[in-house]
Amino acid sequence: MVLDLxxxxxxITVDPLPIMAFALVVSSARGVWKGLxxxxxxLACLVAVIAIVLTVTDGQPPPPRSPPGIAGLAAKLVIGLGLVFYGLHRRRLMNAGAPPTGSATPLGPDVPGGPSDSTDSRKDPGSLWAAAGLAVLVQPWGLVAAGATTVLEANTSHTSTYVALFGFCFLATASLLAAELYIVFAPEVAHDRLMRLRGWLEGHQxxxxVVICLVLGLWLTGKSIYQLTG
Known part of the structure; x- marks a missing residue:
């Protein structure tokens, strides 16, 4: 469970779409507060998903061959296959020279971008509530769902489980935390670099x-098949 998480x-933390959205948020008026x-x-989304799963399982993993245990592995297998197929689909579109933009993906919705966004990055994109809503919108729900199927294996009677869950939430937020601290302690330099990073990500997202979907999808698929047939 720990390795999967x-x-x-x-x-999640290297997914370019949330980073692009966050860079726009912290570069706007009251960017520090909006970033926070x-x-x-x-974090609330991640904690809520974990809490729901632990409530359903009562903090105890289902027996390996029980119907709930098999259903959890089947769900993880479906998510893994979905990531693989989507990665291959996205790769075909990219090779055809027509990558999709502004569409929903397993990693979250695409963040609209372009030169006009970068040059007008200090325009206020909305209120604090809008920043919170954007965080929910760009959450990579496909990956969060994969995490939820993994949390099914959590045993809350062990202290190491809480450490693993905390590590999951912290690592999944690490890139955003780093950007927030950067903008707090070096706002001018951070703004310029975050905008350059956002521009680079727009060209390589x-x-x-494709890499994230294929690597993680193959891992989840292979491990799920092994556990189902082992």
Whole structure:
């Protein structure tokens, strides 16, 4: 469980779409406060999903061959296959020279971007509530769902489980936390670099999404098949 959670959290934290959205938020008016609200809403989603799963399982993993245990592995297998197929689909579109923009993906909705966004990055994108809503919108729900199926294996009678769950939430938020601290302690430099990073991600987000989907999807698929047939 621990390794799966760490891999999923790593995939979440390097997902380019939330980083692009966060860079726009913290570069706007009252960006520090909006960034904080964005992070709190982001964390709230992760904690809520974990809490729901632990409530359903009562903090105890289902027996390996029980119907709930098999259903959890089947769900993880479906998510893994979905990520693989989507990664291959996205790769075909990218190779055809027509990558999708502004559409929903397993990693979250695409963040509209372009030169006009970068040059007008200090325009206020909305209120604090809008920043919180954006955090929920760009949450990579496909990856969060993969994390939820992994949390089914959590045993809350062990202290190490809480450490693993905390590590999952922290690592999944690490890139956002780093950007927030950067904008707090070096606002001018951070703004310029975050905008350059956002511009670079706009040109490479398709490749990143394909890699994340294929690597994580193959891992979840292979492990699920092994556990179902082992």
């Amino acid at each position: 760490l891999l999923i959290a790593l995939a 609200v964005f992070i709190l809403a982001w 398709q490749q990143a999404i």
